[in-house]
Amino acid sequence: MSFRYSYMKRDTQIFNIINKELDRQRSGIELIASENFTSMQVMEAMGSCLTNKYAEGLPSKRYYGGCEFVDEAENLAIDRVKRLFGAAWANVQPHSGAQANAAVMLAVIKPGDTILGFDLSHGGHLTHGSSVNFSGKLYKPTFYGVEKDSGRIDMNKVEDIATKEQPKLIICGASAYSRDWDYERFRNIADKVGAILLADISHPAGLIASGFLNDPLPHCHIITSTTHKTLRGPRGGVIMMGQDFDNPFGLKNPKGEIRKMSAILDSGVFPGTQGGPLEHVIAAKAVGFGEALDDEFKAYSKSVITNAKAMANGFVNRGYQIISGGTDNHLMLIDLRSKEITGKKAEHTLGLADITVNKNMVPFDDKSPFVTSGMRIGTPAITTRGMKAEHMETIVNWIDQLLSDPDNQDLINSTRNDVNNFMKDFPLYEEKMEVV
Numbered sequence: 001m002s003f004r005y006s007y008m009k010r011d012t013q014i015f016n017i018i019n020k021e022l023d024r025q026r027s028g029i030e031l032i033a034s035e036n037f038t039s040m041q042v043m044e045a046m047g048s049c050l051t052n053k054y055a056e057g058l059p060s061k062r063y064y065g066g067c068e069f070v071d072e073a074e075n076l077a078i079d080r081v082k083r084l085f086g087a088a089w090a091n092v093q094p095h096s097g098a099q100a101n102a103a104v105m106l107a108v109i110k111p112g113d114t115i116l117g118f119d120l121s122h123g124g125h126l127t128h129g130s131s132v133n134f135s136g137k138l139y140k141p142t143f144y145g146v147e148k149d150s151g152r153i154d155m156n157k158v159e160d161i162a163t164k165e166q167p168k169l170i171i172c173g174a175s176a177y178s179r180d181w182d183y184e185r186f187r188n189i190a191d192k193v194g195a196i197l198l199a200d201i202s203h204p205a206g207l208i209a210s211g212f213l214n215d216p217l218p219h220c221h222i223i224t225s226t227t228h229k230t231l232r233g234p235r236g237g238v239i240m241m242g243q244d245f246d247n248p249f250g251l252k253n254p255k256g257e258i259r260k261m262s263a264i265l266d267s268g269v270f271p272g273t274q275g276g277p278l279e280h281v282i283a284a285k286a287v288g289f290g291e292a293l294d295d296e297f298k299a300y301s302k303s304v305i306t307n308a309k310a311m312a313n314g315f316v317n318r319g320y321q322i323i324s325g326g327t328d329n330h331l332m333l334i335d336l337r338s339k340e341i342t343g344k345k346a347e348h349t350l351g352l353a354d355i356t357v358n359k360n361m362v363p364f365d366d367k368s369p370f371v372t373s374g375m376r377i378g379t380p381a382i383t384t385r386g387m388k389a390e391h392m393e394t395i396v397n398w399i400d401q402l403l404s405d406p407d408n409q410d411l412i413n414s415t416r417n418d419v420n421n422f423m424k425d426f427p428l429y430e431e432k433m434e435v436v
Helices: 012-027 040-046 068-085 097-108 134-138 155-165 183-193 205-209 261-269 279-292 295-317 343-352 380-384 389-404 409-423
Strands: 089-091 114-118 140-144 169-172 196-200 222-226 237-241 331-335 358-360 374-378
Touching (some): 012 409, 040 279, 068 089, 068 237, 068 279, 089 261, 097 134, 097 169, 097 196, 097 222, 097 237, 114 155, 140 155, 183 196, 237 261, 343 374, 343 389, 343 409
Parallel strands (some): 114 140, 114 169, 196 222
Antiparallel strands (some): 222 237, 358 374
16 A cells, blocks of 8 residues: 555645636736736746755755756756846846845945945835845945936936945845936946945846846946846846956955955855755746747837836826836836825725736825835736737726726726726636646
8 A cells, every 4th residue: 555645635725725816817907017927837847846955055066965957957047047148157046136135235245334225215125225124224224316306316416425425335226216227327436436336137137138228237246136027937036247256355265366256146145145045946047037038038028118108108198197207117106196096095996906006105205105105017917918008008097097086886896897808818827727
């Protein structure tokens, strides 16, 4: 008698929840700028037997045996992401973009050092110096932001702040900024004050890889990114460099040689901030990077930007204020104060109609982060579903109607019905039936 599978009973409770989430994703309009839909093969790799393997260390330099095949998978992920971005070096082990940033900071600066990042309330990220995050607790944070009248970053002011504060690390990148970045000017500023320049491209990474936005690799010392969002891979992080360089600390290896920055950054990931890498996720990253190297992905990226511009124009034509007046990338940050509705209320009302957005603070917001005066909208996920520019007007019209009468339950119900029927024309995971 075999007892090999006798302990395995179907966990219907959790799989019923998974099925409900699958139905939510299929039937609704996903407009959260940091979300996307992976391919089936990305999910298959994430759900593979590689989840069982511990592999602390780097390929061919592990602290565990039996790593020959996960070494192959991780090396493939490294090779593909280097080819995708034109990088000289990459570490694909970070569990997330936040942990990629944590590893970089641990590697290149010391607790108490000054960092200069983009203000969270202006569209930055928690890990760029927020007081509630490790980056604001361990280091001395200083910030630049956008101008009140233009909604754009004034690079002259960035230089003034850097000259005054003398940061050891400057971070360019955002989670809610709809314009492209002047990486070359940032590098000039970093060189002037003797700072290391980190570009966090978590949001626009796929658009950069496709060649539609400025490339940070020739200018920034270090680049971090997530692997989902516009890159459309699994949730995870990566660290890259356009070229390796001698570390600025004079640190030496056991042979007395100056350690390269690549070695310093590797140690910032392991053992600095993480233990065993998630090799099943790394395999899924390899799949995602491979997909992004295909010509189809470039066409997808172009459509993401086209859809975002069309959607932004639709909102502007209806009297909404978009911070900076428009978008160069995949997202827009909308100030709702002129519409006399909070971000929290907008998110809730639209959610009832199966339109998913996230509330977001806007520059110079007079409301708390739990309420906010704005909402952030992005087009990566709906573009993956196959939507084109002509569909953006329909979506904007639904949003406008709902926000103009947010307590009208009949309107919410009828819009939800329209949304659900609309989404039948853009099927998701047709190959994937309910998990039973």
